[in-house]
Amino acid sequence: MYxxxxIAELNGVTNLRPQDTVENPFWYTFTVQCTSCRETHGKPVAVNRFxxxxxxxxxxxxxxxxxxxNCKRESSCSIKAGPKAYKQNEPPKRQSIIEFDCRGLEFTSFSPEGEWLADGTESGTKFNSIDCLRDGEWYDYDEKAGDEVSIKDLKWDITRV
Structure with a gap:
């Protein structure tokens, strides 16, 4: 299980999560590698949990x-748990977003393409359609709180659990 x-620095927002519903599934984009021959697939692959x-x-x-x-072996992956929201912490700490079971393959890197959601920490303002996380940062303004909000220093990691 993986x-x-x-790990990310959230300022003024919390509950960062992919927009992932049956009507609008999130496509998790990974680089994939065969565990038999160690060949890495030339293009990123996208997986959705539905x-x-x-x-x-x-x-x-x-x-x-x-x-x-390369080796013609069939491999598979199933997402075992839906996305968990990343909570704002000081200092930022590693939190699991999704869990998946891989058979015969490994995901070696993740690209946060797609739309993400977050909530204002104090105001509860809903931030929708956050789509620039692949750039590593996002900035906006929370009208209710009267302050700038941001998501910075994103570090993605795939770990065995």
Missing amino acids: ALAL ETNELSGSRGEANFVWKCK
């Missing part, structure tokens, strides 16, 4: 099924 973890694909030989299904072009 987890996608985040879509399933059948495994060969009717062994069930997974959110992501991949056949390595």
Whole structure:
């Protein structure tokens, strides 16, 4: 079992999470590597937790099924737990966002493409459509709080749990 973890500096916002619903699924974008031959797939892959694909030989299904072009082995990954909101902490600390079970593959890096949500720490203001996290920072203004809010210094990590 693996987890996608985040450490980030949140100022004036908390509960950072991907916008991930059945109607509007979030596509988690990873670089994938085969655990048999260690070949890294040339392009990033996107996985969502609501879509399933059948495994060969009717062994069930997974959110992501991949056949390595180098060794021809089939691998899979299933997202086991929905996204958890990243809470604002001082100092920032590592928190797990999603958990997934990989068979025959590893995700080696994550790209936070897609829309994210956050809430104002004091005001409760809802910030929707935060889509520039791949740049490593985001700034806005909280009208209710009368102050600038930001998300900075994002560090993504994939760890075994």
